[in-house]
Amino acid sequence: xxxxxxxxxxxxxxxxxxxxxxxxxxxxxxxxxxxxxxxxxxxxxxxxxxxxxxxxxxxxxxxxxxxxxxxxxxxxxxxxxxxxxxxxxxxxxxxxxxxxxxxxxxxxxxxxxxxxxxxxxxxxxxxxxxxxxxxxxxxxxxxxxxxxxxxxxxxxxxxxxxxxxxxxxxxxxxxx
Numbered sequence: 001x002x003x004x005x006x007x008x009x010x011x012x013x014x015x016x017x018x019x020x021x022x023x024x025x026x027x028x029x030x031x032x033x034x035x036x037x038x039x040x041x042x043x044x045x046x047x048x049x050x051x052x053x054x055x056x057x058x059x060x061x062x063x064x065x066x067x068x069x070x071x072x073x074x075x076x077x078x079x080x081x082x083x084x085x086x087x088x089x090x091x092x093x094x095x096x097x098x099x100x101x102x103x104x105x106x107x108x109x110x111x112x113x114x115x116x117x118x119x120x121x122x123x124x125x126x127x128x129x130x131x132x133x134x135x136x137x138x139x140x141x142x143x144x145x146x147x148x149x150x151x152x153x154x155x156x157x158x159x160x161x162x163x164x165x166x167x168x169x170x171x172x173x174x175x176x
Contacts, residue, residue, distance in 0.1 A: 004062045006039040013039060031061045038062055092134050093144075101128065102148045118153055119145075 006012075013036070020032045030051070037047045044062065048055040093101065101124075109116045109123060116123055121138030124145070128136050136144070145152055 004038060004044060004059065004066065006035055006062060006065065008039045034058050034061050035065055092136055092140075093128070093132070097132055097134075098144075098148065100131070101144070102150075104131075105145075105148065105150055119150075120152060121145075 016032050016036055016039070020029055020036070023029050023032070034047055034051065034053075037050070038044070038058075042050075044055050044058040047053075048058045051058075091098075104112070104127065105119055105124070109119055109127075112127065114123060114127075121140075121142040124141035125136050125138045128134055128141070142152065
């Protein structure tokens with residue numbers, strides 16, 4: 001793989017250092033430090049190891065800076081580091097939809113015409129698809145239970161042909 005090359009010219013280095021001294025945003029300052037290390041000849045792997053970050057994080061910062069190089073002068077390139085995109089996807093549900101899902105989870109699924117007594121990931125996924133026309137997988141819905149402050153409850157299994165009197169007697173005498 002080709003090594004990432006940060007311009008090592010005097011103008012770029014001077015602008016990086018000047019912006020490093022000016023900025024109050026610690027994230028931008030860290031990104032500038034990564035770029036200065038890369039400009040001094042370190043590889044992304046070496047920088048990642050020194051600063052305790054992932055290699056992909058260093059590469060993302062370097063690529064952002066290099067891609068902006070052709071479009072803008074040095075001062076504008078440095079400022080573009082402030083709004084570096086995050087490494088995660090935005091949420092599918094907005095705040096209003098989240099509040100509505102939370103309200104729906106407080107109600108029994110049978111009230112919505114579903115043939116279940118408790119919410120689970122599959123049912124919540126289906127409900128979101130029907131209500132908002134947005135696709136969420138069951139595993140994502142299980143995470144949403146937690147995010148919205150709920151926990152999943154599973155019904156306890158009941159033995160189909162068990163004798164209730166014998167079961168109660170067994171429960172009473174089991175630990176004695």
